[in-house]
Amino acid sequence: MNAAVFGTRVDRLEDPQLLRGMGRFVDDIRFPGMLEAAFVRSPHGHAAIRSLDKRAALALPRVHAVLAREDLLPHLRNERLVVGLPSSSYKQDLNRPALAIGEVVYVGEPVAIVVAEDRYIAEDAAALVEVDYDPLPAVADCRAALAPGAPVVHRGAPHNLLAEFRMGYGDADAAFAKAAHVFRESLWQHRGGSHSIECRGAVASYDAIDDRLTLWSSTQMPHQAMRQLCDMLGRDENQVRVVTPDVGGGFGPKLVFYPEDVVTALAAMIVGRPVKWIEDRREHFVASTQERDQYWEVEIAVDREARILGIRGSIIHDHGAYTARGVNLPHNSAETVPLQYEVPAYSMNVKVVLTNKIPVTPVRGAGHPQGTFAMERLLDRVARELKIDRAEVRRRNLIPASKMPYTTQLKARGGMAVVLDSGDYPKCQEDALARGGWTDFPARQAAARKAGRYIGIGMANFCKGTGRGPFESVTVRIGPSGRVHVYSGAAAMGQSTRTMLAQIVAGQLGGDMGNVSVTTGDTAAIALGIGGSNSRQTVMAGSSAHVAAVKVREKALQIAGHVLEASAQDLEIDGDQVHVKGAPGMKVSLAKIARTVAGTAGYSLPGGIAPGLEATEHMVIDDMTHANGTAVVEVEVDVETGAVELRKFVVVHDCGRIVHPTIVDGQIIGGTAHGIGNALFEWMGFDENAQPVTTTFADYLLVTATEMPHIEVAHHESPSPLNPLGVKGVGECGVIPVAAAVVSAVEDALSPFGVHIAQTPIFPAQIVAMIERAHR
């Protein structure tokens, strides 16, 4: 390992191009003869389609095509996007169609595509497509959806229950029967959307000479997209290439394969010209998946010393109108509840419920913030009822470092046991409390209250499985130029993936970041790949990159040994040269080494060495490595206006060995900002007809620089034993404890009023109402 790059704050490979405005995002791609598309979308939460009339749209000059479902059907082997993760809990199969099939089930569902000379004309024409809808009763609330006699989300469906499962272990009811105290909470939790500043987009080009379709898409999972295109279009892997260019933020929804991807691709084939579709923000609000509401009924049983005996309850999870990913979110939520605490018995019933809303799939955090919120709210409740410090209640129940690795009784979605691989959770909490000024806070709070100010402090712990397996693919190759090329199925979307891979590979191959080029997100560059999700890429792609780079290093040294007549262990790689240790003049370049095994017709390779200077690795790691941390936040609440000011924010975090400290800080702080949005600002509203009512950034508030406090981040490093680098994932971690910690702090600030908060987000008007209600 070359200490000069791994673990240090090297310049990011991504920055120079992005800073110059020379990045290549999907909307920056432009071909001669390219046409642009707009979609006709459902204006109704639920309606039958009686008829669709394209004549007026087609009569508009410079419109090339209007394609609805029946126009696509002859070209589709399969008209549905079969993407649901496997689970035995499904009661209904509800995969999205490419375009609506006689019925629309959420506002924004694609009904037809219009292809024109430019987007302006395409939108004009889309407005001229006359769709005759017969509105049907829509289901906007997932609780009401379960009521007997409730309207159904899909015509002809038996009910609105998509799936149901129980997660748990031990005898929870017996634990509750013997408990000294039982406390119950009813919680509502909302997440909102991802709102990457770049919306989604797709550019498709069909080459009839090669019979090859290429799709540039802002997808986090290009290999999955390629497989879907192959399946739906009846093409083989050589006939479809998917490329993820620069991506302007992912945050989850871009991991999903969308109707627009396949329809844009097919439109390019039908029209015979390249076609571009770029999602605008209004479309992003109605057509990109979101992560939303869960309603929890949950109770905790503790003994007299506040030690947890059991937790049980139920979750109703809003799934939206279709399955675009699976039951993974509520699975994550339920799994998260007991994760880092010693909970002897646990039982959670999960109902996954359909509504006439945009399909629900992971947004940064992916169900974990909700599970964390539920657990931390319960622990705050225990502390309040038993008059014990909130941190002390947690201290008594956290899994101690002495028990690591700790095999929980939980099962991951693939059936593997959930094992907490490393970490010192109590120490992390202690550090965060010290940095956050927990101990002397009561004195400060008392002084503030005398002055008529309401300050409060809150905390939350979290633990998250990261690095979802089974593998990520990486090829490391040194070409005859001497340059090191890295190809990976990983997909970059702003989290410095290329820099991370280059650091790991350069660490083995000369230490010069400038001599490494990284290609991610191109299915033509590497056969297998999974892509970006689950805080997985540093763990999975990083591990494969490391192993591949070690293999290439060993081979390079072996060949250099032949050339220099030296033993491989006496050689080292420095920049693009291999030289004898202590004798820098005795050297051979990586270029010469690569040429040696590139072969010359009719001549044998030296020393019987196999051809080529490359290695491909798909390191398999099924068990997830668990990152953890603690957030401590201090707030001041204006009891007149309900405004919440974040005065101090500390995150102490453990993601194992750190590849790049600055980038890790950036991930934590960015995730924290997202969590602050979820706690205080972001709400995706729908009316009773499932009509979205927050479809601009004036209605749906993202956190801006003036609301953000300075985030103090500190790192603990408990190397993971599960991978050769000792790394854990970090991309989603920042967001997870935030809502729980902020709500805890606001509740603490308002404790003189006896306010109890059971929801996220909380808005100023709601805070004022809570104070007034508590006063009565």
Add this chain to the structure above:
Amino acid sequence: MAESRNITVTVNGKRHEQQVQVRLTLADFLRQQLGLTGTHLGCEHGVCGACTVLLDGNSTRSCLMLAVQAHGHEVATVEGLAPGPDALHPLQEAFRDNHGLQCGFCTPGILMTLVEFLRDNPNPTEQEVRVAISGNLCRCTGYQGIVAAALDAAKRLQTGKGPSA
């Protein structure tokens, strides 16, 4: 809707005479007609600030303005910021050194906003920087690296490490 006009616009010091559709936005003109794709579109309703350019030196939402309205004016975009292919503007250097960007999509708009701000307020406080960029949305960074970069850039520009824009 095919009505068009001839306009003359100077972009990053280069004069362009072009025929444009009257309804073409300045952002689409820059991106599509001039191929300057560094100016990004994040919301097209004037909130996110990704499309911010300078019009006669003043920060402007290029998504809320028509190309014809730029007739006779000077536009500066992110592509014109660096002094050359081998060097970055001090503001760009500060963004690189302070991790002021992750995905980089909001970055051009924030850079152009800060060019104007640091010109008018060369020695700002942190709070002033936060207010200055409060019209720019970033989903990646939590703004901390951006604020640090802006303050660092102010120092670099004052010590004359590079050209002032």
